[in-house]
Amino acid sequence: MRRRIRDWVSPVVYLSNNWISLTGVVLVTGAAVAWILLLPTMLTGDAATPYIGILTFLILPVIFFAGLGLIPLGIRLRSKREHTSGIYPTAFPPVDMRNQSFRRLLTFVALATFANIVIGSQLTYRAVHYMDSVTFCGQACHTVMQPEFAAYQNSPHARVACVDCHIGPGASWFVRSKLSGAGQLLAVTFNTYPRPIPTPIENLRPARETCEQCHWPDKFSADRIRIIANYAEDETNTETKTVLLMHIGGGPQVRGIHGVHLGPGVAIRYAHSDGKRLEIPWVEYSDGKGSTTQYASPDFKPGTEKTMRVRVMDCLDCHNRPTHVFELPETAVNHAISSGEISRTLPYAKKKSLELLKASYATHGDAQRRITEEFAAYYREQYPDIFEKQPIEVKRAASAVWNIYSRNVFPEMKVTWGTYPNHIGHTDFPGCFRCHDDNHSSASGKNLTQDCNACHNLLAMDEENPEILKTLGVR
Template structure:
């Protein structure tokens, strides 16, 4: 037996202990990595995001969105090991902020969703027309101009709830599936609207013509009637100017203020006194450059005899004249340089008749005479007094 033991490096009991420790160590390593893999998989699931009550608004809006079948990590973590490692490290930092209550509310993404995340599912080169069948959106052209997906589709998964101030600390407990569905129910927060397109087109000096984006031209039936321009469009504007403004505001080359809510009264200074002026369709005709294209043209009714008859016509409906003309040139709202004050000075329109304050008696005088021209310039007077 002694000879047999001489050939061994250690006694059997010692070797047994070594094997035992190696087995335990190997088992520990296997369990550690298994738990690690399970942990990584668990923390990468969308349901894990909702385990933090700070993420309840984002979780329940995502559940109600069109992207509810796409895991959060597909969009919020970039591809590659490096991006994945950064995301996990950031997760530990967020865990620390949660424990110490040092996070910032409302919670916002540290960076925008990259196009690569969208393109892992969507082929933008083949997306030309939206589901409505009317709107033309050539995604490839936008891509070629370096317009990122998120610039138009930033509310697709969460309905812009941070911008809507719905993610503060006292709101977390209010969130559930019903709240998420309600928050995502209004398309103006989840889909790009026309204002998004128009603002971008104007900034980039791209056409804003209806036909550039709509296959139908978007012309209402009422606008196709033969007498629409000559007889009815002014009446329709008077009845529902806010509806007109929904489309025609985007056609103006200059911004329009005060027409989104016509109950708002515009205040302006005049002779150091604050006065109120209600915006109406006559103001709109002068301020919207789209309308001015027609309203600055001389109407057919303004023929050679119009000058002699315009006073009587104006007295019947003076307000209609203001669709093109100003009473006096007091603002830049009208491009038409012909104003009432061009021929009718304000001193002629005072409550006290100018004839009463005239230094020379004008009793019985009904028209200019040679006596008038001893003081006044005949050429100037005859521009109006003929």
């Protein structure tokens, strides 16, 4: 038996001593070593990024099996070449250390394995850390992810890593992310990804496992004053302010916005008739005290919820854009004027800014050129004195208008104003009014309230000098 094995192995060792087979050996050992180095990460799920799944389950297997294919290919080609040339040996050297070919092959495999371990360990370590980085998530697929990355950089969570929210801890979601990442890679490779990229609401991890690692509804939040500045489209950019007293709530009591929706024992289910969850005809509210009430829109037929997608409400049903926040032009310009990026001393600054922001542009490059040039040209032609005395303000304002456009509109990805609805509030999108429209009624005739004071008190509405702010000592 041993002799038969030796007789079979001897020609393999002899014929595999060629550059094609040796290349295959390098690929096989390299892929195997990299896979072994990634194994702890795969088993524990510590490296929470789908791209490690791409590396582990797509790239390394391809390299491994390509190497396996090269080894017999090289053997076959050498055998054929030597048979054709008439130099194919009738007997082969023994497979032991006296055989020079065997020693050479063994030495090569040992050196290749050692080199792969040294190089692979360093590359794998660096690759894992790089693929966990915000830079990789946001910029590796530049055109595809540019809208989301730009919005992320302008968000309250700009210092939170992408993987902390999109994947979170644990092995199960790590595996899901691998499969998702593989599909995304194929879509980018073959240019089959949708434009714009849809919000991933279907397969997003529950907020209790991500958001609530930092934010938790059991924490009580007191009422807060919110001041909203607005600027008119007149020559002086007249400022008015709206002042709201927001009832945040939460904590052990069922009060305020958070308490009523996410308080102790409270459970809300709803049925939505569209993929974006904008149409919500049925809501079920359990108050945590044993009482459950169902509310439905006027055209809803009882029992239809069984044929619709029903979801348990969590943070993301209202805070659906907690990080990738896309602004509307009016809101963005108001903020830019408030922060001083656009000077109020420039006549019709808001009106001109909105005019340029709402125009159509073919590309970002086209938009940048036209916005900056046309903004400056407006003041140079219509207000030459202002242009001469305040050139820095004009230039800074033009740059601010372009920056607003650049982080909200992406012609190449078909992302424009309002592409991604924000469910917080109800002024720009339906938001709260998806349920609180005063039309969702229970069997007893009770409606889901649309009373403004349930969520906030309106202390001032578009006033130039709100008295409440004077009382509070707020400028």
